Amino acid sequence: MAVVEERPAEEIEHELEEVWEDAPGIPGFFATVDHKRIGMRYIYTAFIFFFIAGLQALFIRAQLTVPEADVVGPETYNQLFTMHGTTMIFLFNTPVLAGFGNYLLPLQLGTRDMAFPRLNAFSYWVFVLAGMFMYTSYLVGAPPDGGWFAYLPLTDKVNSPGINLDFWGLGVIFVGISTTVGAINFIVTTFKLRAPGMSINRLPLFVWSILAMAFMIIFAVPAVTVAAALLEADRLFGTAFFDVARGGSALLYQHLFWFWGHPEVYILFVPAVGMVSMMIPVFSRRAVSGYVWAAGSLVAIAFISFGVWVHHMFAAGLPALAMSFFSAASLVIAIPSGVLFFVWIATMWQGQVRWTTPMLFSFGFLFIFLAGGLTGVMVSVLPFDWQVTDSYFIVAHFHYVLNGAVVFPIFGALYFWLPKMTGRMLSERLGRLSFWSMFVGFNVAFFPMHVLGLFGMPRRVYTYAEGLGWETLNVVVTAGSLLFGLGTLLTVVAWVMSRSRGAPAGDNPWDADSLEWAVASPTPHYNFRAIPVVASRHPLWDQQPLPEAMSGDDEGTRSMGTPGALADETPITTGLDAGAEETMEIPRETYLPFLLALGLAVFFTGLLVEAVVVGVAGVVVATIGLLWWAWRTEADLV
Amino acid sequence: MAAALVVGACGSGSPSALDPKGPASERIAQVWWLMLALAVAVYLVVGALILLSSRRKRAAEEGDRRLPLSENAFIWVGGVAVPTAILLVLAVVTVSSTAELTQADDDPLRIEVEGFKWWWEVRYPDADVVTANEIHVPAGRPVEIELTSADVIHSFWVPELAGKVDLVPGQRNVLRLTADEPGEYRGQCAEFCGIQHARMAFLVIADEPTAFEDWIERHRAPPPDPPAGPAAEGERIFESTSCAGCHTIRGTSARGTSGPDLSDFGSRRTLGAALVENNRGNLGGWIVNAQALKPGNLMPPVSLEPDELQALIAYLESRR
Numbered sequence: 001m002a003v004v005e006e007r008p009a010e011e012i013e014h015e016l017e018e019v020w021e022d023a024p025g026i027p028g029f030f031a032t033v034d035h036k037r038i039g040m041r042y043i044y045t046a047f048i049f050f051f052i053a054g055l056q057a058l059f060i061r062a063q064l065t066v067p068e069a070d071v072v073g074p075e076t077y078n079q080l081f082t083m084h085g086t087t088m089i090f091l092f093n094t095p096v097l098a099g100f101g102n103y104l105l106p107l108q109l110g111t112r113d114m115a116f117p118r119l120n121a122f123s124y125w126v127f128v129l130a131g132m133f134m135y136t137s138y139l140v141g142a143p144p145d146g147g148w149f150a151y152l153p154l155t156d157k158v159n160s161p162g163i164n165l166d167f168w169g170l171g172v173i174f175v176g177i178s179t180t181v182g183a184i185n186f187i188v189t190t191f192k193l194r195a196p197g198m199s200i201n202r203l204p205l206f207v208w209s210i211l212a213m214a215f216m217i218i219f220a221v222p223a224v225t226v227a228a229a230l231l232e233a234d235r236l237f238g239t240a241f242f243d244v245a246r247g248g249s250a251l252l253y254q255h256l257f258w259f260w261g262h263p264e265v266y267i268l269f270v271p272a273v274g275m276v277s278m279m280i281p282v283f284s285r286r287a288v289s290g291y292v293w294a295a296g297s298l299v300a301i302a303f304i305s306f307g308v309w310v311h312h313m314f315a316a317g318l319p320a321l322a323m324s325f326f327s328a329a330s331l332v333i334a335i336p337s338g339v340l341f342f343v344w345i346a347t348m349w350q351g352q353v354r355w356t357t358p359m360l361f362s363f364g365f366l367f368i369f370l371a372g373g374l375t376g377v378m379v380s381v382l383p384f385d386w387q388v389t390d391s392y393f394i395v396a397h398f399h400y401v402l403n404g405a406v407v408f409p410i411f412g413a414l415y416f417w418l419p420k421m422t423g424r425m426l427s428e429r430l431g432r433l434s435f436w437s438m439f440v441g442f443n444v445a446f447f448p449m450h451v452l453g454l455f456g457m458p459r460r461v462y463t464y465a466e467g468l469g470w471e472t473l474n475v476v477v478t479a480g481s482l483l484f485g486l487g488t489l490l491t492v493v494a495w496v497m498s499r500s501r502g503a504p505a506g507d508n509p510w511d512a513d514s515l516e517w518a519v520a521s522p523t524p525h526y527n528f529r530a531i532p533v534v535a536s537r538h539p540l541w542d543q544q545p546l547p548e549a550m551s552g553d554d555e556g557t558r559s560m561g562t563p564g565a566l567a568d569e570t571p572i573t574t575g576l577d578a579g580a581e582e583t584m585e586i587p588r589e590t591y592l593p594f595l596l597a598l599g600l601a602v603f604f605t606g607l608l609v610e611a612v613v614v615g616v617a618g619v620v621v622a623t624i625g626l627l628w629w630a631w632r633t634e635a636d637l638v
Numbered sequence: 639m640a641a642a643l644v645v646g647a648c649g650s651g652s653p654s655a656l657d658p659k660g661p662a663s664e665r666i667a668q669v670w671w672l673m674l675a676l677a678v679a680v681y682l683v684v685g686a687l688i689l690l691s692s693r694r695k696r697a698a699e700e701g702d703r704r705l706p707l708s709e710n711a712f713i714w715v716g717g718v719a720v721p722t723a724i725l726l727v728l729a730v731v732t733v734s735s736t737a738e739l740t741q742a743d744d745d746p747l748r749i750e751v752e753g754f755k756w757w758w759e760v761r762y763p764d765a766d767v768v769t770a771n772e773i774h775v776p777a778g779r780p781v782e783i784e785l786t787s788a789d790v791i792h793s794f795w796v797p798e799l800a801g802k803v804d805l806v807p808g809q810r811n812v813l814r815l816t817a818d819e820p821g822e823y824r825g826q827c828a829e830f831c832g833i834q835h836a837r838m839a840f841l842v843i844a845d846e847p848t849a850f851e852d853w854i855e856r857h858r859a860p861p862p863d864p865p866a867g868p869a870a871e872g873e874r875i876f877e878s879t880s881c882a883g884c885h886t887i888r889g890t891s892a893r894g895t896s897g898p899d900l901s902d903f904g905s906r907r908t909l910g911a912a913l914v915e916n917n918r919g920n921l922g923g924w925i926v927n928a929q930a931l932k933p934g935n936l937m938p939p940v941s942l943e944p945d946e947l948q949a950l951i952a953y954l955e956s957r958r
Contacts, residue, residue: 074833074934147830153807154790154832159755244808250791251806290713315793315828316804317785317811320740327732331725339717341684346712349691350703366688374677381673381728383666383735386801387655390793390828454670456653456797458828461836468824469652 012529016565020525022589031589033117035102036523038124040421042099045128049091051492052135054485056084061478067466077462078145079164083134085148086168089264090175091131093406097271098123098182100413101210103421105186107516108204110195110534112527112570113586115188116181118593118629123182125597130175133604137167144168147460149261150231152242152253157235163608166235170604172228176221177600183217186210193570194578195515196549196560197534204514205288208295209274212302216263216270219306224260227253236610251316258309266305268402270298272409273340276362279409279416280344282512283359284351287538290343297336297343304333314385323382330380337373341366356510357431361412364439365405372400375450390460393453399446411438411491418495419509423522424502430494437487445480448473513538518546530561531571534578556580596625653824655797660816662739662800669735676724687716739801743780743814749773750784753792753805755831756838756935757898757911767857768886770898771911772841776850777820783813793829796842802828817844824912833934839912856958857902861889865956872953875946880938887957897937905958910935921951 022028022037032038060080063071072080102120106113114120137143142164146155155165190203190211203211230241231253240246242253281288288294310318310326344366353359375397379385388394411434419425453459457470464470508517515532516523517540530548532539539546549571551561557580559569564583572582599622606615658664695703705712750761751773760769775781785794787805795802800815817823827838845853865873876882877891884897892900903909906916910932914920923930925947928937942950 074836078833151791159790159832250808289709293713315802317806317809320736324733324736328729331728334725335718335721338721339713342713342717345687345691346705346709349705352695353692363692367685370681370684374680377728378673378677381669381732383739383801384669384673387666387797390802454655456655458795458826460830463836467651
């Protein structure tokens with residue numbers, strides 16, 4: 001150990017880079033298991049889907065700007081809103097948050113990678129292949145058109161005979177694999193790979209939010225997988241789970257879908273809250289107020305989110321008494337949200353706010369989420385929901401919470417954390433412009449929708465008649481959506497310009513408190529030369545200089561210092577107190593995750609085209625991948 | 639925001655939930671105005687706190703950075719106590735208004751509505767009357783509508799009269815409403831049901847009670863004598879072409895059930911599920927090519943000689 005310490009820092013860092021660097025070029029591209037590369041890939045890929053979904057939204061608005069328009073026909077329109085929703089939920093929001101989680105979690109926890117790096121790579125490959133799978137539907141001219149929740153019997157083989165819905169059903173099952181393994185990875189990483197001293201009450205709030213998200217995923221995603229699997233069984237194999245004529249139940253599907261669908265809203269929202277809860281304290285120059293309140297609220301939301309799904313079915317004719325319980329539970333979820341508001345207010349109140357772009361986006365989030373939360377309380381009131389469900393009021397409400405309260409924090413997070421990822425700051429000037437354009441555009445686009453809904457405009461209509469009093473507001477909505485779209489493009493410009501002209505970020509450009517800011521920007525491949533020793537909830541504010549662990553001789557500490565990093569190792573610590581426990585070997589580059597994901601893609605394609613040979617080929621490839629994976633535990637390139 | 643509401647509220651002609659025309663929608667509108675008032679109050683107070691908390695502080699104001707309460711008490715009061723009090727109010731409102739709205743009325747008029755892609759069949763079981771897309775009700779009398787679907791899920795929504803209830807295949811849901819005054823109330827399918835979901839509208843027509851009785855009586859009376867003149871030719875065409883395969887007309891051999899019953903077509907105000915006004919021009923266009931007016935609907939184009947078409951129109955308009 002002493003020998004290592006005596007060598008100059010540059011030499012050690014060079015050696016570390018050599019150990020941790022991916023193979024150059026194509027092989028490294030497909031074989032990498034580096035959480036940072038995977039995390040950024042997640043973010044970039046998800047943003048490609050974001051702009052596709054945004055384009056779809058603009059086509060929707062083009063069609064709805066004036067009554068009786070004929071920009072796209074009803075068929076195309078139905079495909080547009082189906083794929084807009086599906087893309088935003090499955091291919092943008094969920095994966096982009098997984099991307100931030102992937103990049104940031106190991107850094108904030110003070111470790112060198114995720115607990116299962118190969119599983120992490122697998123999760124990304126499944127996501128991107130599932131996205132391509134769903135979008136292949138456009139290439140063959142048969143995009144899904146059953147709405148993003150694909151209610152039966154509209155989506156059964158009788159009412160939707162085409163292949164369209166199979167792209168959706170199989171795609172949902174496929175992408176669910178990615179989400180699930182990602183969640184397992186987040187949970188294990190959080191509990192077992194924390195830097196020594198980072199006891200559970202010192203977790204950054206973003207980690208709490210990812211943890212809550214991961215637990216929700218573990219319990220919720222199986223329900224949608226079952227819903228989609230039974231849908232596909234009905235469609236492909238002629239079973240009758242949802243076929244009323246043969247004793248099935250159409251509402252069973254709705255229960256299964258929303259048992260996932262409502263927690264999913266919080267799966268997206270909770271990490272966004274986590275991001276805001278990191279940014280607000282940093283830009284208030286103050287530790288978060290009521291840390292325990294905030295962490296507790298995130299966990300409480302995760303629990304309550306499983307007791308509210310029926311509020312999506314208030315008009316389906318369920319017994320009023322049963323619905324009253326779900327109505328009450330839906331009201332209760334406002335309390336942890338209320339607590340979070342007062343946590344943020346108390347933090348800013350006792351601090352000194354700096355108006356940076358990430359803070360502006362957080363601020364925009366506060367006002368948008370406040371409105372979306374209040375309409376959320378309204379729609380959980382049973383009789384009122386009977387009026388507004390499936391109307392534009394609901395479209396307004398869920399865009400306030402899912403676009404406003406999730407996308408705004410994500411854009412803030414781009415300005416906040418991209419400098420860590422790329423090493424370059426984004427332009428503050430463009431950031432402000434982008435924010436104001438998005439914020440004004442957002443409210444102009446979505447606020448009038450509340451009124452449209454109250455005035456009787458149902459959602460998912462491809463056109464509407466003149467003289468119903470909906471004309472003016474629809475023009476306003478379209479204008480707002482253009483401004484919002486422009487705002488998002490300005491951030492793309494800011495990102496492109498930062499690559500060549502951005503100011504170097506340095507280690508900690510925002511004077512933030514969590515461990516990701518202790519390393520260089522962009523983060524070196526090995527993350528930490530030596531694992532930091534944590535003694536505070538805000539290590540970078542309270543522990544200057546940040547102490548580094550030394551490698552000891554025992555199994556628990558041998559990987560903590562630089563020798564551990566040189567040996568591709570990272571320490572495992574105890575679940576609650578993060579005391580030294582064991583050492584884990586970090587696997588190196590491998591094609592196996594890609595191979596396994598590819599096998600699954602082939603398998604799902606086989607189901608899609610109902611070709612047994614293709615399906616079997618997929619299973620064979622996937623099985624080979626799995627067995628090989630199980631066999632080769634040693635860490636080397638395939 | 640308030641301005642948007644006002645501007646919108648002035649936009650007349652909307653089938654608006656905020657312009658209630660019956661006790662059910664009236665009750666819900668009351669709940670809405672209460673919630674709106676509470677929401678605006680909460681928005682203003684919390685919004686003000688956010689703005690206040692984020693204002694720039696001078697060094698001299700260091701002392702002001704203290705919260706009015708201890709940190710814990712501040713979060714407790716603002717985040718737990720006040721929201722809980724408001725939510726309790728809303729819980730009571732929910733339970734009481736739900737009970738009110740789901741209570742069965744004495745001696746309601748019973749109507750059955752069955753959803754089809756993309757139109758509504760309307761039946762009066764006590765009077766053995768069947769019609770489509772236009773629901774006549776007596777003003778002032780409670781109506782109990784039993785809803786089901788023949789194919790996919792639809793949703794029955796007349797914002798001026800009541801909240802919505804889904805039409806689910808294999809299930810019979812009930813919606814209770816009363817129209818206080820005679821008038822015409824527009825309804826529309828609210829659950830996405832396929833390509834023509836957007837044009838699956840209907841009318842609830844509230845008549846004076848006596849006018850409603852007349853309407854029912856006219857419909858339950860024995861079918862009119864076979865028509866004379868061009869309408870007679872029209873009836874022959876209706877019975878002998880594809881029309882009869884899908885549509886029923888009482889007192890004739892036309893017994894199809896996949897399209898709307900046309901027995902009283904001439905007395906209907908609209909056609910194509912409240913799509914356009916029922917007049918000769920629209921009817922002719924609809925018969926020749928319904929796909930132009932409502933692409934994707936299940937009625938195929940019908941090719942007829944001009945005089946045949948005129949006869950068919952005359953016949954359908956004679957059925958009142």
